[in-house]
Amino acid sequence: MRRVMPFTIVTVTGLFMLVQYFIPREEFEWLYEWTLDWIIVIGCFAMLLGLWSMTYVSVSKVRRKIPGWGYNVITLAGLFFVLIVGFVPGQASLVRGSAFMHLFEYIYIPVQASMFSLLAFYIASAAYRAFRARTILATILLVSAIIIMLRLVPLGPLSAVNQWLANFILTVPNMAAKRAFWIGVGLGATATALKIMLGIERTYMGRD
Amino acid sequence: MMSSFFLYSSSWFDFNRINVFIILGAFFIFVIYFIREAKAGKSLFVRRIAGLDAIEEAVGRATEMGKPILYISGIEDMDNLQTVASMIILGNVAEMVARYEVPLLVPICRPFVVPVAEEAVKQGYSKAGRPDAYNKNNVRYISDEQFAYTAGVNGIMLRDRPAANFMFGSFFAESLIMAETGFSTGAIQVAGTANIHQLPFFVVACDYTIIGEELFATSAYLSKEPKLLGSLKGSDLAKFLIMVSLIIGALLETFGITKFTSWFSVQ
Amino acid sequence: MDNGKSNLYDWMMNLDRRWVYLVIGVVVTLTAIAPFKVPVYVTPEVRNIYNFVESMEPGEVLMIGVDYAPEAMAELHPMNYAITRQCFAKGIKLLLCCLHQNGPGMVEQVIAQVSKEYDKVNGVDYVYLGYKPYPAITILAMGQNFRIPFPEDYYGTSLDSLPMMRNIVNFDNVQAIINISAGSATEYWINYANGRYNAKLAIGVTGVMTSDYYPFLQSGQIFGIIGGMKGAAEYEDLAEKGGYISRKKDQLTAFKSMPIQTTTHIVVILFIVLGNVGYFMSKKVK
Amino acid sequence: MGTHDIIFNGIAAFLTISIYTFLYKDNPFYKFAEHLVVGVSAGYFTVILYFNGFVPKLIEPLKQEKFYYILPAILGLMIWTRFSRKWSWISRFSLAFYIGSGAGIAIPLYIQNFVIRQLSATMLPVGVSTWPLITNILIIIGVFCALTYFYFSKEHTGAFGASAKFGIWTLMVGFGAGFGLTVMGRVSLLAERVVFLRDYLSELFKYLS
Numbered sequence: 001m002r003r004v005m006p007f008t009i010v011t012v013t014g015l016f017m018l019v020q021y022f023i024p025r026e027e028f029e030w031l032y033e034w035t036l037d038w039i040i041v042i043g044c045f046a047m048l049l050g051l052w053s054m055t056y057v058s059v060s061k062v063r064r065k066i067p068g069w070g071y072n073v074i075t076l077a078g079l080f081f082v083l084i085v086g087f088v089p090g091q092a093s094l095v096r097g098s099a100f101m102h103l104f105e106y107i108y109i110p111v112q113a114s115m116f117s118l119l120a121f122y123i124a125s126a127a128y129r130a131f132r133a134r135t136i137l138a139t140i141l142l143v144s145a146i147i148i149m150l151r152l153v154p155l156g157p158l159s160a161v162n163q164w165l166a167n168f169i170l171t172v173p174n175m176a177a178k179r180a181f182w183i184g185v186g187l188g189a190t191a192t193a194l195k196i197m198l199g200i201e202r203t204y205m206g207r208d
Numbered sequence: 209m210m211s212s213f214f215l216y217s218s219s220w221f222d223f224n225r226i227n228v229f230i231i232l233g234a235f236f237i238f239v240i241y242f243i244r245e246a247k248a249g250k251s252l253f254v255r256r257i258a259g260l261d262a263i264e265e266a267v268g269r270a271t272e273m274g275k276p277i278l279y280i281s282g283i284e285d286m287d288n289l290q291t292v293a294s295m296i297i298l299g300n301v302a303e304m305v306a307r308y309e310v311p312l313l314v315p316i317c318r319p320f321v322v323p324v325a326e327e328a329v330k331q332g333y334s335k336a337g338r339p340d341a342y343n344k345n346n347v348r349y350i351s352d353e354q355f356a357y358t359a360g361v362n363g364i365m366l367r368d369r370p371a372a373n374f375m376f377g378s379f380f381a382e383s384l385i386m387a388e389t390g391f392s393t394g395a396i397q398v399a400g401t402a403n404i405h406q407l408p409f410f411v412v413a414c415d416y417t418i419i420g421e422e423l424f425a426t427s428a429y430l431s432k433e434p435k436l437l438g439s440l441k442g443s444d445l446a447k448f449l450i451m452v453s454l455i456i457g458a459l460l461e462t463f464g465i466t467k468f469t470s471w472f473s474v475q
Numbered sequence: 476m477d478n479g480k481s482n483l484y485d486w487m488m489n490l491d492r493r494w495v496y497l498v499i500g501v502v503v504t505l506t507a508i509a510p511f512k513v514p515v516y517v518t519p520e521v522r523n524i525y526n527f528v529e530s531m532e533p534g535e536v537l538m539i540g541v542d543y544a545p546e547a548m549a550e551l552h553p554m555n556y557a558i559t560r561q562c563f564a565k566g567i568k569l570l571l572c573c574l575h576q577n578g579p580g581m582v583e584q585v586i587a588q589v590s591k592e593y594d595k596v597n598g599v600d601y602v603y604l605g606y607k608p609y610p611a612i613t614i615l616a617m618g619q620n621f622r623i624p625f626p627e628d629y630y631g632t633s634l635d636s637l638p639m640m641r642n643i644v645n646f647d648n649v650q651a652i653i654n655i656s657a658g659s660a661t662e663y664w665i666n667y668a669n670g671r672y673n674a675k676l677a678i679g680v681t682g683v684m685t686s687d688y689y690p691f692l693q694s695g696q697i698f699g700i701i702g703g704m705k706g707a708a709e710y711e712d713l714a715e716k717g718g719y720i721s722r723k724k725d726q727l728t729a730f731k732s733m734p735i736q737t738t739t740h741i742v743v744i745l746f747i748v749l750g751n752v753g754y755f756m757s758k759k760v761k
Numbered sequence: 762m763g764t765h766d767i768i769f770n771g772i773a774a775f776l777t778i779s780i781y782t783f784l785y786k787d788n789p790f791y792k793f794a795e796h797l798v799v800g801v802s803a804g805y806f807t808v809i810l811y812f813n814g815f816v817p818k819l820i821e822p823l824k825q826e827k828f829y830y831i832l833p834a835i836l837g838l839m840i841w842t843r844f845s846r847k848w849s850w851i852s853r854f855s856l857a858f859y860i861g862s863g864a865g866i867a868i869p870l871y872i873q874n875f876v877i878r879q880l881s882a883t884m885l886p887v888g889v890s891t892w893p894l895i896t897n898i899l900i901i902i903g904v905f906c907a908l909t910y911f912y913f914s915k916e917h918t919g920a921f922g923a924s925a926k927f928g929i930w931t932l933m934v935g936f937g938a939g940f941g942l943t944v945m946g947r948v949s950l951l952a953e954r955v956v957f958l959r960d961y962l963s964e965l966f967k968y969l970s
Contacts, residue, residue: 022222045834047319051803053349075799075800179883440913469881739948740944
């Protein structure tokens, strides 16, 4: 029961999802969409598991007064404050101007956008450090990146030449690289999925 | 249902997808055939995957220094195959680490990955004969949100100073933030993903990068069961046939024969 | 050999990453405070789209599929604004729809502002169909009749009671479709709207996605690509010359951020050059 | 800007700068912003998932007496057995469903979109008479060689090794191009943030004076 059942479920659901792809009947489409709903519902319950895990780690840090525990208090305070302003007014909290949306707009969005824009700095330092013509591979990487970046720098008459080169890189070697890459990934992923579906690969689920 | 206006038929098979069906069927047969061969004890040659040495070397260095090892499994859920491959690799990394007294930190982005990662690490530890060394608190959920997760992982890199960072799975924009922070702490970094947009950043910022299909191959290789290598053989045979049909298709197209190529078009 | 020289080369190679951050930060801030004008090289794939819209007659209909969320706003909003302004200025009618779950807000933001500028009326000069999940099915259904996936518009009015929709059944009644997208929706538009129904299609996508779609341009499945901030700046440049948008009214968002793009790109390239010069010179010294 | 905007945009500006301080080094401001956003985002996602997932996909159907929707709820509840040492094995049922359906959905899509579509797109007419025909040859050679790089059953030596080498070169050109293209997008975001701070500061001075 403990061992066999999960793998039976994997095989059955996997096979169903695979087979329905080839069956154009409406009742199968309906079953498929219903199963997609299952995934969303299970995800909701899983979310609580995550919340529990997070709260548990934070609370235990605060309790044991591990250095920096004050920050865990901030995490917990942020979490419960959002839950309160989100759930207490009900659906109304999703309307623009509510306390809940304020938290979204003035805390979540700016932090997210700032984290994202840190990448502009990181991309520069990574390029400076790693783009050295030490090996052939590094040189190829470097030259290709510079040609693409130069598109944004006005070079006078050279702009047209560079534009042509950039276009060539994007449409020929870059295209070839992507195609081969996707074919490889497609085969590798399908083989992995097949092994899981047929229960050949089982190491991802614990022992007893 | 709106789609019922025109999309459905009473047929039990979608003949528009017969090409997918045939190719998929052939692929299944290849994989299963080679797995059987391997099970029967026939030795199959598979070249050594360079990424494996990189993983072992990184674990070795971290344990020598007595510092923690950080394992990041990407930001997608268990329904993504890259995450599954990453969990298989995690189990094997745990087995390598278990023999030494260094913690293996596994911060996680999706709640559903937590139980799988816990099992993978636990199993790795008990395989190495050290089930007691397993610490539940080291596998922890951080946040579902991409950048909150990234911020949390950055924090671990800076405060726990892991000597080795592994990043295997499905990554997005956070890849470079993590890899650069990891570089600044001097950790040895091995990364692998099948998300092509992020590979440039791993290639640039990490010591070793596992590219695309190699991620799935590594997970198969690490499982150490010879039968699992059968899938690599199967996918190689498929690749060979793809290369052959690529040449045939191109030649036929050149002479204006499009029947062959149009058979491959999918809707 | 000379110790000072090799020290210099070492310095060039091993700058602390924080110096890189500082230079980028300073350059971006300075350019933001005191911007300058950068010439933009207009590529044919952007010009094609502009010229097509130019060739349309007042009263004809252009469809815009808006499939991006706030994360991609910085890159995609500018082109959306420029095209919408050009259309309204020329009296072209717009049909809008959305296949990305966080997209509806994006459409509203643009259409609310631009329709006010040009005094355009909902239902007469433009129709916003709203959002539907499952892009493939939705596009296929629209190819039959817009009323299948969208019996009502975004605001809950039945399509049949909207004056603009009177003679519009499906893709055959729109002159072209422009899909502005940050994700996989583009592929569905290409495969289904163009592939199945042969609709005339052009796309606007984020910078990262751009290169993926050039093959479709070559094969003629799409007639133009606007790629990221640079593509948007090219479009704004054309639209400004055409007199549809104006610098005075602060309508050249992408164009205005081009100086920041240019200076940062130059800085990044210079850093790469610096590192490599240091590397080669120190190898020579040794 | 009114008082409301000045205060709330002020919070946003403060958090933005706090994040940027990380570029210099880890510090209390960054840690504050980091821990705050971890808590806030977890809460935010819970609320959103409840209203956009749980309500329409479970509560509404049950209200409409579609009782078969109780099945996914049971599977969902099973995950919570993880809290018990004795019953935690039950949680594997829901996990199995999740992984199984993920694998089943993925198989045909990977084969269709990643393998067949890429293959058929590469079957191009070749020749030397026009430039597009020449580029087609180059694309086909590139794809062919890059595929040999991903070939595991043979050592990369001899002619095969040369082909794999050319393949990895092609991949590197692609990665370089990807890197170059991404710079533009990231700088767009930085520009947006800097302009936000610039505008906020000028508004703040106006407001204060």
